[in-house]
Amino acid sequence: MRIIAIANQKGGCGKTTTSVNLAAALAFNGKKVLLIDLDPQAHATIGLAVDSDFNIYNVLSPITQKKAKLENIVKNVGKNFDVVPSGIVLSTLEQELSDEISRESRLADTLANFVNARYYDFVLIDCPPNLGLLTINAIRASSEIIIPVEASRFSIDGIGRLIEIVELIKDRLNHSVNYQVLVTMFDSRLKHSFTMLEKIKKNFGDKIMANIIHVNVKLKEAQNAATHILNYDKYSRGAKDYFSLARELITRFEASAAGENALDAALKESRIKKEIKELVRQEYARLNEIIFSISAPHAKNVYVVGDFNDWKQDDSSRMQRDNDAWTKKLALPSGKYRYRFVVDDNWVEDPNNLQKTANPFGGQDSLLEI
Ligand SMILES: Nc1ncnc2c1ncn2[C@@H]1O[C@H](COP(=O)(O)OP(=O)(O)O)[C@@H](O)[C@H]1O
Ligand SMILES: [Mg+2]
Incomplete structure (x- = not known):
């Protein structure tokens, strides 16, 4: 049984x-999986349509009237796939445990005494x-942590603090855990994502999972439909990404179970680094460099916004002044796009592009086909 916390x-x-x-x-790959929802907001529980009178609070709380054992509150949600639900009441646990000894080890102790421990692979x-305290309990119970970082909003400071806690747990509680960073919501349409990926690579090197998760609206839709992506749309990019990530974990799991030696591990690490490099190269190759330009001699700020950047005005859509003109180079995958310029808060279409179409706001968007 390999225990992995998903934390950030x-x-x-x-x-x-x-x-x-x-x-x-x-689970789809034949592994027996138990997902423990340790967030009082219970998004995973709700996202898998689990309905239960009992939840992890009833297992961990020292004072609950409705005490339960872990094995008795597990809910099956699919083949090989079980869930331990959460609930808002879990938010009171921190307070309840404040005077308990080994309050950081409550979940670890529970899992150590879990009668079905041998049944599960993950x-x-x-x-x-x-x-x-809940996150600390999760880290204390785990042998590994996956730290998801959103490609576009990556901040090194936040992760630094999490890693400090991991180190603290290592020192104080004599429990060592590995961590791996998982790049999520990677948007290959935005050049900014590549800059961030480079930055994440520079900071974490081989502590990055070789597979990354792309932005995929189907993942959001699946969550809203209270199911997982393999049920919702198994041919989607999101399904493919999580499938590949599962394969990566299984390979590592099986290699370490087989007692892989240090040399093999080093070789694999360098292969993973190569894979990441190759991935970045492939993503770049799919992009076309497009130069947008507009003449606006008196403007103070000009942006190019379109469906390729969610119509957002930020640093990645701000144009550069070039004498009277403003220009912006963007790397875009092939496709059809709508866009407009924002010249000092005025939305205008591209005067040099005759391809236009009406938008729902009574104006016109410029059209671009690459
Ligand atoms: N790869 C993705 N592509 C598109 N939307 C995503 C992706 N990953 C997460 N989301 C959406 O982003 C929001 C936050 O994700 P969530 O997994 O709930 O974050 P957390 O648990 O860290 O708070 C959710 O609405 C989710 O559906
Ligand atoms: Mg969450």
Whole structure:
């Protein structure tokens, strides 16, 4: 039984999406998986339509009237795929445990005494978006941590704090865990994503999972439909990404179970590095460099916004002044796009492009086909 916490104190970086869909993909590959929802917001529980009178609180709480054992609250949600639900009541646990000894080890002790431990190949723990006692319990119970980082909003400071906690647990509780960074919500349409990926690589080197998760709206849709991606659309990019990630974990799991030696491990690491490099190269090769330009001699700020950047005005869409003109180079995959310029808050279409189409706001968008 390999226990993996999915943790990052930042909300919205893909913890729950990864927990649910990686668990589903491991199960799909024939592994027996238990997903423990350790977030009081219970997004994984809700996202898998689990309905239960009992949840992990009833197992961990020292004072609950409805005490339960882990094995009795497990819910089956598919072949090889079981879930331990959460609930809002879990938010009171931190307070309840404040005077308990070994309060950091409550989940670890529970799993050590879990009668079905031998049945499962993987236990995944979906953590809440903070570094409180629940996350510490998850780290303490795990041999590995997957830290999802959103490609476009990566911040090294946040992860630094999480790693400090891991080190602290190592020192104080004499428990060592490996961590791996998982790049999530990678948008290959945005050049910014590549810059971030380079930055993440520079900071974490071989501590990055070789597979990355791309932005894929189907993942969001699956969550809203209260199921996982392999049920919702197994041919989607999201399904493929989580399937590949599951294969990566299984390969590593089986290699270490077989007692792989240090040399093999080093070779594999260098292969993973190569794979990441190749991935970046392939993503770049799929892109076309497009130069947008507009004349606006008196403007103070000009942006190019379109469906390729979610119509957002930010650093990645800000144009550069070039005498009277403003220009912006973007790397875009082949496809059809709508776009407009924003010249000091005025939305205008591209005066040099005759291809236009009406938009829902009564104006016109310029059209681009690459
Ligand atoms: N790869 C992805 N592509 C598109 N949307 C995603 C992706 N990963 C997560 N999301 C969406 O982003 C939001 C936050 O993700 P979630 O997994 O709930 O984050 P966390 O658990 O870290 O708070 C959710 O609405 C989810 O559906
Ligand atoms: Mg979550």
